[in-house]
Amino acid sequence: MMSLRVSICLQEYHPRDAARSIVDPPTLHINISFSSFYEFFAAIGFASTVMSPPRGLAIIAGFGPGISLGLARRFARSYDLVVLGRSLNALSSTAVGSTSPTSATHPDALAELLADANLASLSPPPKVTALIADVSNTDSITQAFAEIKKLNQPVVAALYNVSAPFTRKPFLEAETSEYVTAFNSSVMGAVLFSQQVLPLLIAAAPGAQLSPSLIFTGATASYKANAQMSVFTTGKWALRSLAQSLAREFAPEGVHVATVNIDGIVDMPKTKGYLNEFPDQKISPGDVAETYWDLHAQRRSAWTWEVDVRPWLEKW
Template sequence: MTRYAIIVGAGSGLSASLARAAAADGFKLVLVARDIAKLAPLVAELGARAMACDASEAAAVERLFAVAERDFGVPELVIFNAGYRARGLIAEIDPAEAEAALRNNALAGFLVGQGATRAMLPAAKGSIFFTGATAGIKGFAGSAPFAMGKFALRGLAQSMARELGPKGIHVAHFIIDGGIAGTRGSRSANDDDVLLSPQAIAETYLNVHKQHRSAWTHEIDLRPWNEAF
């Protein structure tokens, strides 16, 4: 069957770099987003398959993996790169925003992780990667919902790694500790490397995927040279 990767939360920025790095490594790609119209240029560039899915809905994620397995077989690599950022003072933020942050960071990560696990267990191989953030290790003022979701995602990755590592499935959590060049809210110029290069991040994901199981990375933090930690 086809050697392929699923990237959930596909779009521009990091996810596009992940897609290009995976394609260069020989993967066919299934790119997943709520709105797949925005993926048309990337799909055309890489010959990828776009699939619409709300990753916070169990039935939608179940359909995603059923169709992907039917058409391509068992995925070798699944990357959860979706997220939802909600900001506001704790006394003022709308509880619906907190719920949305939990659904789109924690619950969606769980559902994608569960779907990938079910697909990979019979073959006892594959990688499931989660894109985390500084907020997964440090909650900032005015950003409680995002921290709640990212802390939960990190806990999910830890639990899955301990459960699935002995079964041949590599689970890793990537803490992106800093702004990414070219993404919303960050300037695109990065000549002085004060922002994370999305291409460099993507190379790290692929390198972790290729690790021998005797030396698997479970968690890695990536930051530019100037970022305090």
């Protein structure tokens, strides 16, 4: 925060006083505060010629084909991106266009994103930084956010799209380790990610054009626990309760926390063989990304914290 002190002399001037020295005339002091140098220059009309505000940053955890790729394409129309993933298939930083020395995560999805002609035609085109990060590991996620902070850009959107493997198994046959894995991905990862990103979202709130947003990806299992789904649904229910608690706690800070429940099969390479009898039987990543964007763009007088998304023929 910077401040400017303006002093206005209240002395009434008369020509006969021109040659007379006036000692300590009454003065009005006005203190004006600005959240940034850009806001100061904008107030005095020089913002466009002196400096530009830093471009907003959207962070996507759990990057890969499907919903994450759809989210990246949508949010890159307005922001630079950081995508986080656990993949060890490295890509060079030059290929990614990143300032980070190490960049890697789902190279096929990342290559598809970088080759998107619609994004390349934007002026300026979005920058994409891809980082290896295990969101359920404290050291890994801390290191990733240390790299993010070096970008020195306001974080205005954080999208948590990490999920445990879909598991359908009788309860008495499920291994304890499967519950731990599901809990770490769905819950501990979300906790560690939120601990890192929420201070950045709060810092970006003053003067932001759209409310800084933290949006979680849920599932049908977030609110409906079917038989033999205890491994998967335990983590999803916990994630939903975390999202609701954070939404209540951080709304007064100007941060919009929401969750999107995916109720249906997502149209992506590994689901190409399913539900092809009718058009739009599967959830389009591009279409569902618009729902996330709509949540981000909501005015704070009418925020939504939970949305269900399903195809028109999905039974529910």
